[in-house]
Amino acid sequence: MPDPAGDVRYPAVMEFRVGCGGGTDAFEMPEVLSGSFRRLTHDIPHGHRLVVLTPPAAKGAGGHPEIWEMTEVTDPGSVQVPAEGVIQLTGADGTTKTYRRTSRIFNDALGFTIAEGSYEQWSFLNLAPITHPMHIHLADFQLLGRDAYDVSGFDPTVGGTVKPISFDAATQLPPAPNELGYKDVFRVPGGQVLRVMGRFDGAYGRFMYHCHLLEHEDMGMMRPFVVMPEEAMKFDHGAAHDGHDGHGGHGEGHTG
Secondary structure, three states, X not given: OOEHHHOEOOOOOOOOOOOOOOOOOOOOOOOOOOOOOOOOOOOOOEEEEEEEEEOOOOOOOOOOOEEEEEEEOOOHHHOXXXXXOEEEEEOOOOOEEEEEEEEOOOOOOOOEEEEOOEEEEEEXXXXXXXXXXXXXXXXXXXXXXXXXXXXXXXXXXXXEEOOOEEEOOOOOEOOOXXXXXXXXXXXXOOOEEEEEEEEEOOOOEEEEEEEOOHHHHHHOOEEEEEEEXXXXXXXXXXOOOOOEEOOOOOOOOOOO
């Protein structure tokens, strides 16, 4: 309860008063803040996911931004281009890859099945001008990098690319100093591919990833994924196992 007599009106709140007078502070910042922290690198065996964040005007989106889970097409000749839900990307090495959409709304079939204890790189491609703060449950993630892309090849009226979305070598975006540690939420501005890596460790079950703007997750920018024991993955016939010696599922990212 508040203590008016002691001038404590809000007992659950701590107040700091900062002034320019009084005393000295001998504290010195240590050169190493955490002796156990290590930056994650692409050399760690891992799986890949590619997630596309679409503009509200995309065909069939109903005026709302969406999360599209993508899988790489191993035989590009088997799909028509342009077509709804088909996206082509030309990476930094000049290679063009074709992806097709496997889900777009919350109630679509489960797409991502992950082995507990495995590392995964998730790549978020934002085709919309708005910045989406993305949050993945269970795992702690580090930012591997941001890459600028020319996204003008995506045609909202088609719902796919009419020309490949291409890597923009002239506009590269090194991570900011405050993005070099573990983070729960990552900002994905428009025209970027954000690459993050983390380990899905410590629990089994059904989890979510979503845009952290409340209106967007309520409109459907939220999708489930399942984490299961590694030994059970061989019985999950719906999950692929792409990646660099990892246990990740379909949707391999092409951005390295």
